[in-house]
Amino acid sequence: MIIEEDVPLTVDISTQIEQQDNNTDKTWPISVRFIVVSEFCERFGFYGLKTILPFYLHDFLGFTEDTSTMIIHAWVFFAYSTCVLGGLLADSYLGKFKTIVYFSIIYIFGSTALSIFSIPGITGDPPHAWGAFLALFLVGLGTGGTPNDNRRRCASHC
16 A cells, blocks of 8 residues: 655645635625515515504404404415415426516505505595405515525525
């Protein structure tokens, strides 16, 4: 058995770490920045709406507390189950980027519709529940298309 003298038998990890630390390209791609901002805004809007929705349904639309709770749980279930639809469209038909853009637009329309339909006189005085349900449907549909793709895209860029 021949052992060569100039081949090191150990690996110097400190040299490799210093080489990684000297890497000057430490900026994120612009798509990752968009993903982070988009995900933050979408989650902030969803959980903010989920927080004030019981008061809106009970105090403003006149539902009982039990009915308000049932509506909220059904809406959250719908929002989280539409991730399957978003994943199917992203993987089979539209692609990642178009799916996120289209579902984000649906989400924005739903949030805007909920704000507009909450104004007394737009759907009646007091406002009717159909405007709130339509807006919640759009928000739930928009919620389902974005989170699964955003996290996967961010992981693929980092």
